Amino acid sequence: xxxxxxxxxxxxxxxxxxxxxxxxxxxxxxxxxxxxxxxxxxxxxxxxxxxxxxxxxxxxxxxxxxxxxxxxxxxxxxxxxxxxxxxxxxxxxxxxxxxxxxxxxxxxxxxxxxxxxxxxxxxxxxxxxxxxxxxxxxxxxxxxxxxxxxxxxxxxxxxxxxxxxxxxxxxxxxxxxxxxxxxxxxxxxxxxxxxxxxxxxxxxxxxxxxxxxxxxxxxxxxxxxxxxxxxxxxxxxxxxxxxxxxxxxxxxxxxxxxxxxxxxxxxxxxxxxxxxxxxxxxxxxxxxxxxxxxxxxx
Amino acid sequence: xxxxxxxxxxxxxxxxxxxxxxxxxxxxxxxxxxxxxxxxxxxxxxxxxxxxxxxxxxxxxxxxxxxxxxxxxxxxxxxxxxxxxxxxxxxxxxxxxxxxxxxxxxxxxxxxxxxxxxxxxxxxxxxxxxxxxxxxxxxxxxxxxxxxxxxxxxxxxxxxxxxxxxxxxxxxxxxxxxxxxxxxxxxxxxxxxxxxxxxxxxxxxxxxxxxxxxxxxxxxxxxxxxxxxxxxxxxxxxxxxxxxxxxxxxxxxxxxxxxxxxxxxxxxxxxxxxxxxxxxxxxxxxxxxxxxxxxxxxxxxxxxxxxxxxx
Numbered sequence: 245x246x247x248x249x250x251x252x253x254x255x256x257x258x259x260x261x262x263x264x265x266x267x268x269x270x271x272x273x274x275x276x277x278x279x280x281x282x283x284x285x286x287x288x289x290x291x292x293x294x295x296x297x298x299x300x301x302x303x304x305x306x307x308x309x310x311x312x313x314x315x316x317x318x319x320x321x322x323x324x325x326x327x328x329x330x331x332x333x334x335x336x337x338x339x340x341x342x343x344x345x346x347x348x349x350x351x352x353x354x355x356x357x358x359x360x361x362x363x364x365x366x367x368x369x370x371x372x373x374x375x376x377x378x379x380x381x382x383x384x385x386x387x388x389x390x391x392x393x394x395x396x397x398x399x400x401x402x403x404x405x406x407x408x409x410x411x412x413x414x415x416x417x418x419x420x421x422x423x424x425x426x427x428x429x430x431x432x433x434x435x436x437x438x439x440x441x442x443x444x445x446x447x448x449x450x451x452x453x454x455x456x457x458x459x460x461x462x463x464x465x466x467x468x469x470x471x472x473x474x475x476x477x478x479x480x481x482x483x484x485x486x487x488x489x490x491x492x493x494x495x496x497x498x499x500x501x502x503x504x505x506x507x508x509x510x511x512x513x514x515x516x517x518x519x520x521x522x523x524x525x526x527x528x529x530x531x532x533x534x535x536x537x538x539x540x541x542x
Numbered sequence: 543x544x545x546x547x548x549x550x551x552x553x554x555x556x557x558x559x560x561x562x563x564x565x566x567x568x569x570x571x572x573x574x575x576x577x578x579x580x581x582x583x584x585x586x587x588x589x590x591x592x593x594x595x596x597x598x599x600x601x602x603x604x605x606x607x608x609x610x611x612x613x614x615x616x617x618x619x620x621x622x623x624x625x626x627x628x629x630x631x632x633x634x635x636x637x638x639x640x641x642x643x644x645x646x647x648x649x650x651x652x653x654x655x656x657x658x659x660x661x662x663x664x665x666x667x668x669x670x671x672x673x674x675x676x677x678x679x680x681x682x683x684x685x686x687x688x689x690x691x692x693x694x695x696x697x698x699x700x701x702x703x704x705x706x707x708x709x710x711x712x713x714x715x716x717x718x719x720x721x722x723x724x725x726x727x728x729x730x731x732x733x734x735x736x737x738x739x740x741x742x743x744x745x746x747x748x749x750x751x752x753x754x755x756x757x758x759x760x761x762x763x764x765x766x767x768x769x770x771x772x773x774x775x776x777x778x779x780x781x782x783x784x785x786x787x788x789x790x791x792x793x794x795x796x797x798x799x800x801x802x803x804x805x806x807x808x809x810x811x812x813x814x815x816x817x818x819x820x821x822x823x824x825x826x827x828x829x830x831x832x833x834x835x836x837x838x839x840x841x842x843x844x845x846x847x848x849x850x851x852x853x
Contacts, residue, residue, distance in 0.1 A: 274750060278647045285644065286661045292588065293664070295687055296676045308685050354572045361569025367562045368555075377573055380592050382771070384779050384833050386809055386826045388584035390591060390819050394598065414576025445565050470667045476782045482815060492671040499675055500791040506679050514671035520667045524660070531667075532659070535723065536730035 291467035293517075300324065300511035307506050320507065327511035330502060335487070343405050343479075343490060344472040350412030351468045352461055355419040360449050362420065363427030364435060374424075381417045385477070393481060407482040408475075412468075419464045422537060426460040427453065463534040466527055469521060493517050585830075590703045591823035598817055608823035619825070622808040625710065629804065630777045630836070635716040638769060641721040645728030646754065659726065666722035674786040677716050678703070703787060706801035713784060715800065720783075724769050731765030732758065760848040767847045771840055778833050781806040805829055 299307055301316035302324055328334060362374050396407040430453065438448050454461075479490045489497070495516060498509055524531060567574070592609055594602035613619055648658055665673055680688050681702035689699040702712040735758055743753045759766075784804050790795040793815055796803030809829070813822035 246574035263842065269753065275650055275652070278650045278677075279652060282644070282647045282652065282658060286658055289661050289665070292673075292676050292680055292719065295680060299679060310685065312685065312687055354576075358570045358573040361566045361573075365562055365566040365569060367566030367601055368559065369563075370566060373570070377570075377577065380577060382775055382833070382837060383581060383585075384775065384826075384829055386779065386806060387588055387830045388581060389588075389809075390813055390826060391584035392580065393813070396694050397598070411576065411580050413572065414580065415573045417573075440700075445569075449569075474667075474669045476671055476786070477810075481810075492669050495669070495671045495675060496786055496789065499678070499786070500789065506685075509675055510679065513675050516672040517668040520669070521664060524664065524667055528660070530658070531663070532726065532730075535726045536733075 293527055296510045297514055299507055300514050302507050303374060304505065304507055311469045323507050323511040324515060327508040330505070330508055331494045331512070333361065333491070333494065333512060333515070336489050336491045339405075339488055340473060340490040340492075343408055344469050346405070346409040347412040347472045348468045349437075350409065350414075351416050351419060353414050354415040354467050355423055355464060356454065356457065356461060358415045358450075359420045359423035359427055360453060363424040364430075364449075364453070365445065376420060389481070396482070402482055403482070403485045403488065408472075408478050416468075419467070422464060422534070423441050423457065423460055425537060426457055430456055460529070462527075463530050463537075464531055466523070467534060469523070473520060567691055588823040588826055589716070591820050592827050593824075594820040596818075596820040596823075598819060602820065603834065605820070609821050610828075612821065613824060613828065618800060618803070619808060622803050622805050625803055626778060626805040628710050629713070629780050630774060633710075633717060633776050636714055636772055637717055637721055638724065638766070638773065640718055641724040641768070641769075642728050644721065644725045645732055645760075645823065648725070648729055649732040659729075663722035663726050665719050670782045671786050674716075674783055677719075678787060681712060681716075703802075704798055706797075706799045709797050709801040713787075724773070726767055727765060728762065731762040735761040761850070763847045764849060767840075771837060774836050774840060775786065775833055778829060778836070779806050780804045781810070785810075 270484075298314070298316055301319040301321070302313070303320055305320070306313060306317055362370060362377075377449075392407070393402070394404055399406075401407050401410075434452060435448050438452055474492070475490070476492045476496075479493050483489050483493060495512060498512055502508065555760070591602060591603060593606055595605050595608075596602040627785055644662065646657060648662075652658070680686055683689065683699065683701050683704055686702070688702065693699065700708055739752055739757050739761070743757050748756065781804065784797070784802045785795055785807055788802050789795040795807055795811070806829075809822050809825045812818050812825060
């Protein structure tokens with residue numbers, strides 16, 4: 245503990261050793277209190293997830309026992325496969341993955357393109373246009389919802405995934421901002437040299453910049469996946485055909501149709517959460533750095 | 543090319559400047575098209591719809607200000623506005639303060655930070671519908687574990703989602719669970735507070751509370767400001783959590799006595815269940831103005847935000 249502190253905060257450690265005895269005592273007390281509170285809150289945070297899994301493993305009788313049992317009497321593992329047959333679970337999962345994949349493709353490609361235009365090409369009026377573009381983030385979705393719905397309906401797109409996927413190919417202001425920040429950190433010498441050698445702007449973008457930007461693109465892809473996987477309002481409005489539903493819509497239907505089958509609903513919710521949880525454990529760093537960079541809403 | 547040459551004479555731009563302008567615009571062209579198609583044009587169009595009676599099946603019929611007048615006498619709309627303001631004025635401050643306190647605690651160089659970070663962040667990335675279904679079960683009046691837990695402390699069972707007095711506090715309580723994102727944003731901001739400043743304050747004899755108030759808080763105020771703006775806009779559009787909690791099989795939503803009916807939910811019902819597109823557009827425009835005014839107020843009162851670069 246002591247050694248680790250000295251490495252991470254050498255100056256602070258020196259100060260402390262210079263003699264602030266009462267302060268260290270006070271600090272130790274404060275830190276103990278912090279541990280206590282944070283652990284308590286963490287337990288409260290984990291509890292709903294714990295309760296979800298425990299309920300998923302109970303029988304349809306045991307879930308209604310009062311007082312509830314903290315552990316399943318006889319774990320009903322078959323609840324998990326069973327829950328995926330009550331609704332066409334895997335069909336919904338597949339639909340969600342298709343929408344996510346296309347959205348990621350659209351957002352990553354278009355946002356990288358746009359960000360390059362804002363960060364690496366010097367043109368008059370650039371910063372003003374960028375500020376205007378960025379301000380569209382603040383636009384409440386409701387203002388554009390109805391005209392877009394009407395026009396997509398005229399296109400015959402309602403009931404297909406097109407209204408959810410096509411807009412992704414026109415960029416996302418938040419991710420353009422994130423990628424622009426990355427582009428700005430790449431030294432000019434690199435691109436200037438290529439320009440002198442006669443490389444086209446498109447060549448510089450695809451052959452020099454994109455490879456350097458891979459980590460940032462991964463961040464954007466990750467955040468886009470989470471946002472698409474969590475989306476509810478978009479699919480609710482546009483996916484009128486049940487065979488097209490995403491997993492979020494499917495779970496909502498589960499809730500309305502089989503109201504009292506809590507153990508199966510909890511099993512389905514558990515399976516739904518697994519992809520994002522696994523993804524988080526695999527890519528923790530990318531997530532954390534992405535948030536630190538822009539404060540993105542996941 | 544010819545136009546480029548003539549205006550070059552007028553504005554004094556060189557050929558390469560024109561070229562870079564065209565290149566720049568070419569790169570951002572998806573954004574230009576996107577803003578025109580998916581933002582600018584729909585805003586104007588919904589403004590027009592807001593003055594019409596429009597059910598999609600028949601062409602829009604101009605009725606001047608009738609939709610806006612109807613809003614004032616619409617009792618349900620008034621409830622939705624009130625509920626939404628409740629979330630913005632009470633839910634949002636509660637959540638931001640809680641998130642900030644959690645970030646402060648996490649920033650105390652505690653061990654196992656990555657574990658805590660994971661625990662707090664997970665609810666923010668799992669699908670909202672799945673999480674809300676879990677909460678529906680926790681909140682259950684008869685068999686819910688929350689009533690069981692408060693029973694250990696001698697508290698009578700609460701109708702979390704059935705008693706109109708408790709429904710919105712229940713939503714706020716549930717919302718604490720979705721704080722991970724903001725907590726991590728604050729934590730990143732706290733990490734950027736220069737240690738030298740905190741030590742200087744310490745040498746001057748400031749205690750932890752004063753250090754937090756006079757050093758940490760001003761230094762992270764831009765981050766707080768950012769989360770405030772984003773969340774004000776977000777809370778005015780509060781939808782999915784309340785919708786999933788309250789929606790019934792026949793499409794009704796809003797909970798007991800409409801105590802969980804929020805602005806975006808009523809707008810959705812007006813547009814996509816009753817197909818009153820004109821009336822819903824009027825609601826959308828009023829929401830737009832409210833959000834705009836709220837944002838301006840937040841910006842205008844941002845004197846407490848301290849920017850290091852302005853030193």
